[in-house]
Amino acid sequence: xxxxxxxxxxxxxxxxxxxxxxxxxxxxxxxxxxxxxxxxxxxxxxxxxxxxxxxxxxxxxxxxxxxxxxxxxxxxxxxxxxxxxxxxxxxxxxxxxxxxxxxxxxxxxxxxxxxxxxxxxxxxxxxxxxxxxxxxxxxxxxxxxxxxxxxxxxxxxxxxxxxxxxxxxxxxxxxxxxxxxxxxxxxxxxxxxxxxxxxxxxxxxxxxxxxxxxxxxxxxxxxxxxxxxxxxxxxxxxxxxxxxxxxxxxxxxxxxxxxxxxxxxxxxxxxxxxxxxxxxxxxxxxxxxxxxxxxxxxxxxxxxxxxxxxxxxxxxxxxxxxxxxxxxxxxxxxxxxxxxxxxxxxxxxx
Amino acid sequence: xxxxxxxxxxxxxxxxxxxxxxxxxxxxxxxxxxxxxxxxxxxxxxxxxxxxxxxxxxxxxxxxxxxxxxxxxxxxxxxxxxxxxxxxxxxxxxxxxxxxxxxxxxxxxxxxxxxxxxxxxxxxxxxxxxxxxxxxxxxxxxxxxxxxxxxxxxxxxxxxxxxxxxxxxxxxxxxxxxxxxxxxxxxxxxxxxxxxxxxxxxxxxxxxxxxxxxxxxxxxxxxxxxxxxxxxxxxxxxxxxxxxxxxxxxxxxxxxxxxxxxxxxxxxxxxxxxxxxxxxxxxxxxxxxxxxxxxxxxxxxxxxxxxxxxxxxxxxxxxxxxxxxxxxxxxxxxxxxxxxxxxxxxxxxxxxxxxxxxxxxxxxxxxxxxxxxxxxxxxxxxxxxxxxxxxxxxxxxxxxxxxxxxxxxxxxxxxxxxxxxxxxxxxxxxxxxxxxxxxxxxxxxxxxxxxxxxxxxxxxxxxxxxxxxxxxxxx
Amino acid sequence: xxxxxxxxxxxxxxxxxxxxxxxxxxxxxxxxxxxxxxxxxxxxxxxxxxxxxxxxxxxxxxxxxxxxxxxxxxxxxxxxxxxxxxxxxxxxxxxxxxxxxxxxxxxxxxxxxxxxxxxxxxx
Numbered sequence: 001x002x003x004x005x006x007x008x009x010x011x012x013x014x015x016x017x018x019x020x021x022x023x024x025x026x027x028x029x030x031x032x033x034x035x036x037x038x039x040x041x042x043x044x045x046x047x048x049x050x051x052x053x054x055x056x057x058x059x060x061x062x063x064x065x066x067x068x069x070x071x072x073x074x075x076x077x078x079x080x081x082x083x084x085x086x087x088x089x090x091x092x093x094x095x096x097x098x099x100x101x102x103x104x105x106x107x108x109x110x111x112x113x114x115x116x117x118x119x120x121x122x123x124x125x126x127x128x129x130x131x132x133x134x135x136x137x138x139x140x141x142x143x144x145x146x147x148x149x150x151x152x153x154x155x156x157x158x159x160x161x162x163x164x165x166x167x168x169x170x171x172x173x174x175x176x177x178x179x180x181x182x183x184x185x186x187x188x189x190x191x192x193x194x195x196x197x198x199x200x201x202x203x204x205x206x207x208x209x210x211x212x213x214x215x216x217x218x219x220x221x222x223x224x225x226x227x228x229x230x231x232x233x234x235x236x237x238x239x240x241x242x243x244x245x246x247x248x249x250x251x252x253x254x255x256x257x258x259x260x261x262x263x264x265x266x267x268x269x270x271x272x273x274x275x276x277x278x279x280x281x282x283x284x285x286x287x288x289x290x291x292x293x294x295x296x297x298x299x300x301x302x303x304x305x306x307x308x309x310x311x312x313x314x315x316x317x318x319x320x321x322x323x324x325x326x327x328x329x330x331x332x333x334x335x336x337x338x339x340x341x342x343x344x345x346x347x348x349x350x
Numbered sequence: 351x352x353x354x355x356x357x358x359x360x361x362x363x364x365x366x367x368x369x370x371x372x373x374x375x376x377x378x379x380x381x382x383x384x385x386x387x388x389x390x391x392x393x394x395x396x397x398x399x400x401x402x403x404x405x406x407x408x409x410x411x412x413x414x415x416x417x418x419x420x421x422x423x424x425x426x427x428x429x430x431x432x433x434x435x436x437x438x439x440x441x442x443x444x445x446x447x448x449x450x451x452x453x454x455x456x457x458x459x460x461x462x463x464x465x466x467x468x469x470x471x472x473x474x475x476x477x478x479x480x481x482x483x484x485x486x487x488x489x490x491x492x493x494x495x496x497x498x499x500x501x502x503x504x505x506x507x508x509x510x511x512x513x514x515x516x517x518x519x520x521x522x523x524x525x526x527x528x529x530x531x532x533x534x535x536x537x538x539x540x541x542x543x544x545x546x547x548x549x550x551x552x553x554x555x556x557x558x559x560x561x562x563x564x565x566x567x568x569x570x571x572x573x574x575x576x577x578x579x580x581x582x583x584x585x586x587x588x589x590x591x592x593x594x595x596x597x598x599x600x601x602x603x604x605x606x607x608x609x610x611x612x613x614x615x616x617x618x619x620x621x622x623x624x625x626x627x628x629x630x631x632x633x634x635x636x637x638x639x640x641x642x643x644x645x646x647x648x649x650x651x652x653x654x655x656x657x658x659x660x661x662x663x664x665x666x667x668x669x670x671x672x673x674x675x676x677x678x679x680x681x682x683x684x685x686x687x688x689x690x691x692x693x694x695x696x697x698x699x700x701x702x703x704x705x706x707x708x709x710x711x712x713x714x715x716x717x718x719x720x721x722x723x724x725x726x727x728x729x730x731x732x733x734x735x736x737x738x739x740x741x742x743x744x745x746x747x748x749x750x751x752x753x754x755x756x757x758x759x760x761x762x763x764x765x766x767x768x769x770x771x772x773x774x775x776x777x778x779x780x781x782x783x784x785x786x787x788x789x790x791x792x793x794x795x796x797x798x799x800x801x802x803x804x805x806x807x808x809x810x811x812x813x814x815x816x817x818x819x820x821x822x823x824x825x
Numbered sequence: 826x827x828x829x830x831x832x833x834x835x836x837x838x839x840x841x842x843x844x845x846x847x848x849x850x851x852x853x854x855x856x857x858x859x860x861x862x863x864x865x866x867x868x869x870x871x872x873x874x875x876x877x878x879x880x881x882x883x884x885x886x887x888x889x890x891x892x893x894x895x896x897x898x899x900x901x902x903x904x905x906x907x908x909x910x911x912x913x914x915x916x917x918x919x920x921x922x923x924x925x926x927x928x929x930x931x932x933x934x935x936x937x938x939x940x941x942x943x944x945x946x947x948x
Contacts, residue, residue, distance in 0.1 A: 005737070014748045018755065022778060025759040029774060032766075047840070054933070055844040081837055088932025155402070180542030182409075186402040210544065214408070221407055304471040308515075337469045344467045436879075530881075562882060 039074070046074040050082075050097075059093045061100035076103055076125055083128035095129055104131045111137040116146035123149065127156025135162055142172050142179065154179045158187030166191065166198035170215065174208040181210060188218050196224035203230050203247075209240035216243055220250025228256045235262055244270070245278040252282025260286055264294040277309045284313025289320050296324055299335035307335050311342035322346075352733075359728040360738075366721035367742045373710050374749040377586065380594030381756050387593055388654055388764045403534045404438055408541055411439035411516030412533055412610065417506035418444055418524040419499070422452040426460045428524055431565060433492060437533040441491040443513055444524075445506035448478065448499030457494055461486045468493070468513065474621025476500075476508045483513070504622035504629040511613065511621055520610045521630065525661060527556055527566055528608075532657040536610050539651035547615045547648045548637060550601070551608040551657035552589045554767070555581045557664060566659045569767040571776040576669065578780040579788045580662040586757035589654065596652035600698040602638070602707065603631040608658035615648070626686070628679025635687050638699040642690075655765065670795045677711075677799025678806075684708055685803070712800060718793035721746060747785050754781035827944055828852045830869060832862030832888070833877035833906065838929075842875060845933050846940070859883025863891055866898055873944055875936075878907030878918070886921040893922035902943040906931065 046066075053064050066072050079098055083091065098104050103125070110122040111134075123141055126134040138160065141153035154172060157165040169187055172179040188195055199222070202215025216234055219227050234247040248266065251259040260283065267279045280298055283291035295317070298310035314321035322343075329339035403409055414432055418425055425444070432442050446454050457463060463484040470480060478500035485493055497509050507521055518537065522528065529535075536551040557580075558572030571578055595601045609630055616622075619636045622629040634650060641648040663669035684691070684707065690700040691708060725742050728734035758777045761767070768774065829851045833839050839855045846853045854869055856862040860882040866874060874892070878885040885905050892898040905923040907914070918926050925939055 014744065014752060018748065018752055021752065021755050021759060025755070025762050025778075026774065028759075028763055029771070048844075051840055051844040054841060055848040078837075082841070085835070085838060085841075085930050086933070087930045088934060090933045091930075181544070182403060182406050182538065182541035185408050186406055189405075189407070217407065304469060308469070337467075341467045341469050565881070567881070 038070075042068075042070045042074045043078070046071050047078060050075065050078055053097060054082075054090055054093060059097070061097045064097060064101075066101055072101075072103070075101070076107070076121070079103070080121075080125045080128045095131075098129060104129055104134070107131075108134050108137050111141055116144075116149050119144065120146070120149045120152040123152040123156045127152070127159040130159050130161060132160055132162060135160060135165065139165060139168050142168055143177050145177070147177075147179075150177060150179045151183045154183045154187045155190075158190030161191050161194070163191055163194045163198045166195050167201070170202050170207055170211040173211045173214070181214065185214055185218065188214070189221070193222045196222045196227065199224060200227040200230055203227075203234050203238075203243075209243060212238065212240065213242040213246045216246035216250050220246075220253035223254065224250075225254055225256075228254065228259065231256075232259055232262050235259075235266055241272040241275050244272075245275045248275065248278040248282045252278075252285035255286060257286065260288075260290045264291060267294045267298060273303070273305065276303075276306055280306065280309040280313050284316035284321075287317050287321075289317075292317060292321060292324055295321070296328065296335075299325075299328060299339065300333070302334055304338070307338040308342070311335070311338045314339075315342055315346055356733045359724065359733045363725050363728060363734060363738065363742050366717060366725065367745055369714075369717050369721070370742075370746040370749060373714065374745075374753050376706065376710070377591065377753045378756065381586070381590045381753070381760060382594075383597045384590040384593035384654065385760045385764070387597055388590075388760060403538055403541065404436060406438075406541065409438055409537065410518050410540060411441070412437060412518045412520050412537060413510070413514030413516045413613070414440060414442045414520045414522060414533075415507055415510035415514065416442065416444045416522055416524050417447055417503070417510065418449065418453055419447040419506075420449045420451045420453060421524045422449070422456050424525055425453050426456050428526075429457065429461070429492065432522070432528060433490070434530070435528060435533050436530045437537075439516065440533065441493060441514070441516060443493045443495060443510045445510045445513075446494060446496045447506040448497060454494070454496060458484070461490070461492060461494075462488065463494060470495075470509070470513045473512050473617045474508045475624070476505055476512065477502065477624060478505050478509070480509060500624075502624045504624045504626070507629070508621045508624070511616060514613055517613055518610055519613045519616065520608070522608055522658070523660065526553075526608060527561060527659040529657055529659075530565065532608075533610075535655055535657050536608070536653050539649075539653065540610070540612070543649060543651075545647050545649045546651050548609065548611045548634060549651045549653055550592065550603075551610075551653050552592070552655065553584060553608060554589070554659050555584050555662045556659035557581070557662055559659070561659075569773075570770065571768060571773040571780075572664075574664060575780070575783055576666060576788075577662060577664050578776060579784045580669075582754050582758065582777065582780045582784050583788075584662070585761055586754055590757050590760060592652045593654045595703065596650070598698060598702065599649075600703040601650045601652050602634060602699065602703045603628075609634075623686075626679060626682050627675050628683050631679065632683045632686070635683055635690075635699070635704075639687060639690060639696065642696045642700070666791075670791075670798075673792060673795040674799035674802065677715075677796040678803045679799075680707060680711055681800050681803035684712065711796070715793035715796040715800070718790060719797065722790075750785040750789065751782055754784050757781075826850065826852050827872040828854070828869060829873045829875065829940070830862070830865055830871040831855045831875045832857075832859065832865075832880070832885075833875070834858055834880045835877070838877070838906070841933060842936070845937060849937060851940075859885065859888045863888050866892060866901070867895070870897070871901065872947070873940060874901055874903045875940075876903055876905050876923070878905055878914075886917060886923075889918075889921040889923050900947070902947050904936070904939060904943070906936075 049064055053059050066075055079094060083094060086094065107122040107125045110118050119141065123138060126138060138153045138156050141149055144150050154169060157169060166188065169184050173181060173184055196219060199215045199219050203212055216231060219231060231247045231250050235244055238244050248263060251263065263279050263283050267276060270276050270279065280295065283295055295310045295314050299307050301307060311325060314325045325339045325343060328335050329343055429442065429444060464487045465482050466485045468483040478498035481496045483493065483495050493513065495509060495513055497506065511519055518540065532551060536549050539546045539549045556566055557577040558570045559566050560568040571581060592601060615637065619640055623632045626632045637648060640646065663672055684704065690696040691704045693700040722743060725739050729736060729739045758781055762774065829846055831839055831842050831853060834857050843853045843855055854865060856865050859880045863883060876885045876888060885907065889903055892901060902924045904925045904927060905918045906927055906929060908929045915926055924943060927936055
């Protein structure tokens with residue numbers, strides 16, 4: 001009987017839990033609604049003032065009054081959103097406003113305090129405002145305990161635009177406290193062409209394969225022309241196929257003429273399909289007549305995907321490439337179907 | 351004699367009690383794990399987030415594969431919606447699986463399709479022959495492949511896989527509604543972790559919600575109880591359950607309506623299994639198997655933010671058919687990969703996920719159907735202590751309600767897609783109804799599905815062909 | 826007093842432009858998606874339309890095309906606002922009949938000058 005009665009107690013407990021959970025859910029909904037309303041009220045006061053300030057021809061920072069902490073938080077949130085949408089003089093006016101109210105300084109302070117949400121939002125604001133003095137704090141946040149804070153710091157460093165952050169960003173790809181590859185890439189891209197000089201170092205073997213691959217990829221996209229020799233070296237000798245493929249693409253994207261020979265050699269020697277596709281594409285981008293032989297061989301190789309890439313690359317090579325493609329299409333045999341398909345697509349595009 | 355019977359009944363009742371405690375506690379654990387994940391996701395620093403993936407040069411292209419059989423009513427709208435998705439590089443491949451209605455004609459008219467030459471390799475085996483390939487006359491990332499029907503759901507997907515050219519493939523049902531940022535969200539794990547080879551997106555029930563131009567703009571609870579109960583079910587199992595499994599590193603089922611895979615890996619394992627009903631889950635199982643057997647470091651991830659909406663069945667007939675099919679598919683997978691069960695060589699999939707599914711999805715229906723009646727019988731014949739019997743029933747049903755309510759709570763606390771108070775109220779009621787009536791019905795259908803699997807195993811493959819064709823035709 | 830219609834699903838941009846344009850003395854109407862924007866354009870006959878590209882329901886280029894197809898609105902100056910700035914997109918933007926194109930993030934002052942210039946030209 002005592003066993004049964006303890007079970008009855010369990011039954012009661014479950015019912016109580018059910019009720020509690022229902023109440024908690026409804027309660028949370030109510031609390032959320034109330035908080036949203038409160039926040040909306042504060043925002044309804046701050047927002048017009050802020051937009052009115054921005055609408056002025058000669059905005060005066062002192063004219064905008066922030067009277068409460070809630071209003072200050074509202075200002076920070078609104079500004080973070082607006083900063084990403086503006087450029088030019090209006091954006092500078094907003095930055096001046098934030099500086100005048102000490103908002104950016106207190107954001108720097110908050111990067112050192114407990115509370116991951118606060119640290120991440122502070123990083124976000126500093127990035128949105130491109131506040132250069134915050135570089136040391138943001139670099140430190142790249143190794144923060146919380147992954148969201150680390151990501152926010154990486155994005156902010158990108159917006160800051162200082163190439164000094166490049167090594168730290170590349171290092172953040174590996175180790176105990178990592179930043180996702182996508183975030184690092186976007187950060188580096190935001191820094192822009194000035195990052196190219198530092199990215200060349202990223203090809204060095206002391207960085208992880210992921211870092212080297214991203215460095216190679218971005219050198220191509222940011223126009224790191226001075227790194228052509230290092231990229232050719234990576235294409236020839238880097239142990240990781242992802243890096244070799246990225247190096248090939250970068251050389252093609254930048255249009256480095258002396259890369260044709262190493263690319264042709266790679267096309268013959270490479271075993272990894274992904275690298276061969278990238279090499280083929282790069283030869284197409286470099287154009288001209290020098291890569292045609294290698295591409296024709298790839299077209300007839302029997303590997304369907306490679307043949308397709310080769311056909312596209314031949315078209316990209318210009319009239320002599322087209323002519324070669326047409327000959328192969330007419331001759332039949334390996335590569336002809338892919339050649340016909342590519343020619344058909346080109347014809348339709350006219 | 352009666353004492354033997356009494357002991358048997360009491361013993362069985364204890365078994366039922368323990369079973370339900372385990373089942374529901376297991377769910378609670380999954381939900382708890384999932385809610386931690388969701389809570390972290392909730393601290394959104396999302397000003398950058400998905401816009402960055404859109405602009406990121408590392409973002410791999412996605413081939414969206416859409417198998418279509420007799421979808422004339424909605425195929426054009428679906429195609430438009432998929433083509434309008436926000437993603438930097440993608441192609442939409444609609445595979446017309448020998449439709450007998452105006453599916454292709456509607457597409458041809460809407461997109462001004464012309465026949466094109468396209469080399470389709472045989473990277474994975476297929477059965478139905480490809481008849482023709484079409485593309486819009488003025489370009490665009492759409493391809494329509496017409497093939498002969500082969501009576502299998504996986505065949506058009508394999509054909510689409512062969513025709514696909516981009517590094518990732520996304521398998522979507524023709525009537526699924528993707529959100530604008532669905533692809534961005536579901537591809538994010540691939541970019542952030544190069545070991546990820548497959549991801550699944552959460553499926554939600556769209557019934558009753560406002561849909562405009564192929565997008566769900568306002569989520570509301572549907573009108574009928576059968577649909578409402580499914581909304582809860584999808585929340586609990588498909589959204590939170592899978593998030594929990596994903597966190598445990600043992601995600602097994604990526605719902606057929608929405609999954610993204612690395613094309614090269616799918617080709618390597620041989621594509622979808624043409625003979626299985628649960629072809630997508632079977633694919634994931636096979637990937638896990640290859641991971642363990644070859645020592646590769648592959649991950650399967652789940653994206654919890656709702657990314658795909660689907661119309662769930664609104665009639666008992668269609669729903670029962672669907673659940674029978676799922677159950678049969680699960681039985682086929684467990685049978686095909688039985689060597690993995692409780693085999694430490696296969697890691698958490700073998701030790702945790704597969705046994706879990708075996709116990710609670712396969713054996714479970716038997717317990718659900720027989721548990722309460724036997725307890726009631728025991729009560730009627732005075733074999734069981736009434737308090738105890740009451741407790742068993744309460745745990746079986748009440749604990750289940752608690753789990754369903756927890757799922758609802760997590761949704762309310764996090765994604766907050768259902769905004770109205772009325773919807774919350776309906777949800778709470780549905781959580782109750784789900785456990786009293788629906789679950790038992792569902793158990794019956796699942797049992798039927800398992801029975802079909804057993805029968806098929808005995809009668810062999812011939813019966814399957816006809817049955818499979820009929821299923822394809824009716825759905 | 827020239828009438829300007831601002832169509833953008835981003836509330837910040839809508840309001841920012843409202844304030845600035847109103848300050849400069851224009852009459853401003855705003856809409857938050859392509860469909861209501863199109864309806865407003867037909868009803869209000871604005872002197873200039875600022876149109877966002879990516880919007881729910883109807884996108885900017887689609888609205889522009891509709892406007893150009895309709896005799897009543899075929900000549901309204903339209904400036905497209907968007908984050909998309911690749912060459913192909915710029916060409917598509919102009920192909921649908923937009924008069925000018927400004928990419929985000931944008932400078933409201935620069936936008937103001939373009940607005941003034943377009944209004945002066947079409948006056």
